[in-house]
Every structure is written in C-alpha cells, then in structure tokens.
Amino acid sequence: MSKSLFERGSVNNIRIHVLPTQRFKTFAISLYAGIPLQEETVTTTGLIPFVLRRGTVSYPETTQFREELERLYGAGFGFDIYKRGDYQIVQLRMDTINDSFVQSDEPLLDQSFAFLGEVLTKPVLEDGKFRSSYVTAEKETVRKKLESIVNDKIRYAAERCTEEMFRGDPYRLHPLGNRVDIAAITPEVLYEAYQKWLQEASFDLYVVGDTTLEEISQLVAKNFPISRPSEPVYTGTQIQFTEDEVRKVEERLNVNQGKLNLGLRTSITYGDDRYASALVYNGILGSYPHSKLFINVREKESLAYYAASRYDGHKGMGMIQAGIEVANEEKALEIIKNQLEDLKQGKISELEMSQTKAMIRNQLVEMQDSAFEQIAYDFNRVLSGKERSAEELLQQIDRITPEDVIEAAQTFHLDTIYFLQGEKEE
Numbered sequence: 001m002s003k004s005l006f007e008r009g010s011v012n013n014i015r016i017h018v019l020p021t022q023r024f025k026t027f028a029i030s031l032y033a034g035i036p037l038q039e040e041t042v043t044t045t046g047l048i049p050f051v052l053r054r055g056t057v058s059y060p061e062t063t064q065f066r067e068e069l070e071r072l073y074g075a076g077f078g079f080d081i082y083k084r085g086d087y088q089i090v091q092l093r094m095d096t097i098n099d100s101f102v103q104s105d106e107p108l109l110d111q112s113f114a115f116l117g118e119v120l121t122k123p124v125l126e127d128g129k130f131r132s133s134y135v136t137a138e139k140e141t142v143r144k145k146l147e148s149i150v151n152d153k154i155r156y157a158a159e160r161c162t163e164e165m166f167r168g169d170p171y172r173l174h175p176l177g178n179r180v181d182i183a184a185i186t187p188e189v190l191y192e193a194y195q196k197w198l199q200e201a202s203f204d205l206y207v208v209g210d211t212t213l214e215e216i217s218q219l220v221a222k223n224f225p226i227s228r229p230s231e232p233v234y235t236g237t238q239i240q241f242t243e244d245e246v247r248k249v250e251e252r253l254n255v256n257q258g259k260l261n262l263g264l265r266t267s268i269t270y271g272d273d274r275y276a277s278a279l280v281y282n283g284i285l286g287s288y289p290h291s292k293l294f295i296n297v298r299e300k301e302s303l304a305y306y307a308a309s310r311y312d313g314h315k316g317m318g319m320i321q322a323g324i325e326v327a328n329e330e331k332a333l334e335i336i337k338n339q340l341e342d343l344k345q346g347k348i349s350e351l352e353m354s355q356t357k358a359m360i361r362n363q364l365v366e367m368q369d370s371a372f373e374q375i376a377y378d379f380n381r382v383l384s385g386k387e388r389s390a391e392e393l394l395q396q397i398d399r400i401t402p403e404d405v406i407e408a409a410q411t412f413h414l415d416t417i418y419f420l421q422g423e424k425e426e
C-alpha cells in the first residue's frame with residue numbers, strides 16, 4: 001500500500017486535490033462544500049443540491065440534464081448531504097470514463113468539468129431566482145425523506161438518541177434540515193441562501209484518474225467562475241463534556257421490537273494520536289461478528305436481533321445499537337454495560353486483538369480499490385487537519401497493544417440511554 005500521493009493546489013479559493021493514476025478506467029470527481037451546522041441554515045443548505053440537480057442554464061429541463069449525462073457516455077452524477085463533526089457537508093460527485101476507452105471529439109474530462117461547473121454556478125433561474133416549480137417539487141422531496149426516517153426504526157432510534165445526547169448542540173440537527181422549516185422556504189429565500197453558501201462554504205475538489213494538477217487547475221479556472229473573498233478552512237471539533245449522570249430516555253411507537261441505543265462520549269477524535277486505539281477499541285466492542293456485543297448479547301444470551309457499535313472520530317462519540325424484545329431491556333442493558341466495563345478492566349483476548357486488527361487492515365487495503373473511498377479518506381485530513389495516510393494508520397493499528405485499548409476504553413463514557421418500545425396496550 002502506497003502513501004497518499006494527492007497533489008494540492010488552489011484556484012478561486014477552491015482547494016484542489018489530484019491523485020494522478022492510470023489504475024482506473026474512469027475519472028472520479030468529488031466536490032465537497034462544508035459550512036458549520038446551524039439551525040438557521042441547515043434546512044436551506046440541505047435543499048440546495050436537490051434544486052441544483054434539476055437543471056442548469058444550458059440544460060434547463062431535467063430531461064435535458066439527464067440526456068447530457070448520457071451523451072457523456074453515461075457519466076454518473078449524484079450528491080450526498082451529511083454531517084461531519086460540527087459541519088454540514090454537501091458532496092457533488094461525477095464518475096466519467098477515461099477518453100482512451102471511447103471515441104470522443106472533445107475530452108470527456110473537459111466536458112465533465114463544464115457540466116459540474118454549470119451545476120454549481122449556473123442553475124436555471126426565472127425572474128432572478130430559482131425556478132418555482134423545481135423548488136416546490138424538491139421541498140416535497142426533502143419533506144418526505146425526513147418523514148420517512150420514522151419508518152426505519154433502527155435509523156429513527158439512532159437519530160433520536162443523537163438528538164437527546166446533543167440537545168443544545170448543533171450536532172443534534174439532521175443534515176437534511178428541519179421539517180417544520182421547509183414550508184417557509186421560497187424560491188427567493190433559497191436563491192439568496194445559495195449565493196451566500198457559494199461564497200462562504202469551504203470547497204474541496206478531488207479528482208482521481210489519469211490527469212495532472214495543472215490540467216485540473218486550468219479546468220477549475222475555466223469552469224468555476226466564482227469570486228470568493230477567502231478560502232475558508234475547517235476548524236477541528238472541540239470536545240468538551242462532563243461526566244454527568246447517565247440520562248435515560250424512553251419513547252413509545254408502534255413497534256414490535258425494542259430498539260436500545262447507548263450514546264457514549266470520548267475525548268479521542270480523528271486528529272488525536274490515539275485514534276488508532278479508539279478504532280481497535282470499537283472493533284473489539286461491536287463492529288464485527290467476533291466483537292463482544294455480537295458474541296455476548298446476541299450469540300450467547302440470544303437477547304438481541306442485532307447488536308453493534310460505531311465510532312465517530314469527527315465528533316468524539318460512540319453509539320451502541322441493539323434490537324431486543326422489550327421484556328429483555330434490563331438484562332440486555334446489564335450485559336452491554338458489562339462489555340464496556342470488561343474493556344476498561346483489560347479483559348481482552350489475543351484472538352479479539354488479532355481478529356479486530358485483521359478486519360481493520362482488510363478495510364484499509366480494500367479502500368485502495370475504490371477511487372471514491374480514497375477521496376473520502378483523504379478528506380478526513382482536510383476536516384481534521386491531521387496528516388495520516390492509510391499506510392501510516394495501518395502501521396499504527398499493527399502496533400496497538402491491549403494496554404492502548406484499555407487506555408482508550410477509559411475515555412469512553414456512557415452519556416445517554418435511549419429505548420424505543422411499543423405503544424402501551426389499552
């Protein structure tokens with residue numbers, strides 16, 4: 001596995017990251033735009049990419065927009081909206097075939113940048129604002145997406161646990177926004193928010209493929225005519241919390257299976273030198289089929305339909321999720337707490353260590369087979385300000401000892417217990 005070979009530059013206050021390689025048959029292009037999570041902007045920012053994907057000046061109708069992608073030999077275009085630490089991130093991405101594999105009059109990379117640049121900077125307008133019909137339709141799209149969360153009870157329970165755990169903190173916000181704020185958004189309001197977002201967001205453009213930093217810089221200058229006053233940078237999330245009494249929240253909905261979620265706080269973030277230790281800790285706790293939660297809660301005691309944990313290094317939090325029979329709540333909770341305590345006490349087998357390291361190693365190695373995975377990994381560096389190549393992280397994982405895991409375990413503190421159960425019988 002080689003070290004990160006991304007080359008860096010900047011044009012129009014847009015940071016550029018290029019990985020020149022002939023390994024892939026396509027060009028992977030990702031544009032990240034991040035702003036701080038805020039109640040006032042989270043809903044308009046969440047709506048913006050939905051409207052941008054409907055049409056541009058050259059392709060004002062959605063059918064024309066899609067036909068242009070087909071003309072580019074079926075180029076892929078999509079977007080994601082998520083939160084990382086204290087930031088709301090919009091990601092626009094394209095996947096375009098390398099010209100050497102097709103016959104094209106004009107380089108496909110050039111055409112793809114012209115298309116992406118227009119999506120970002122030249123949306124279709126009417127009377128100096130977003131097209132009303134597109135805004136109305138996409139407001140409904142976002143509203144339905146937010147409403148649908150409750151239908152996926154595993155996801156709903158995780159969202160609710162996060163809301164309760166981070167009440168008063170912007171991290172409680174859903175990256176798509178607040179459902180109650182959607183109705184008040186007009187085409188004028190959204191266009192004004194879009195212009196502000198275009199000026200103030202932190203932009204990072206990634207390209208992986210058979211190209212150069214010089215070529216990409218020229219394409220950005222040509223196709224992204226944005227006059228931005230500065231190049232905003234991400235500031236690392238400041239982890240501040242006190243070990244207060246554990247808060248328990250119970251909620252009732254029409255569910256057959258209880259959803260038990262435990263929120264944990266830790267001082268270890270992605271930029272911390274102990275990050276590798278936290279990864280191994282979480283792997284032993286609940287990320288894999290050999291993990292303590294899976295073996296002890298699901299397999300040995302047959303108390304859970306699923307039992308797993310995840311770790312968010314950008315926010316310094318962990319989440320344990322288990323699907324259980326309501327009657328088994330107390331017993332399942334006791335066993336889960338026992339696993340947390342066992343890790344703090346150093347009850348870690350050699351097999352747990354070796355299997356966890358092997359699983360993490362496989363994930364890091366497999367990441368090299370995906371251009372977009374390599375991009376996502378490198379973007380962690382931008383977000384956190386921490387230089388750590390995949391090769392370096394792999395070496396750190398290999399050196400982790402049980403003592404390192406115990407030290408990491410001491411930093412994970414139970415903060416919130418959320419339990420979703422069925423409605424009371426009449």
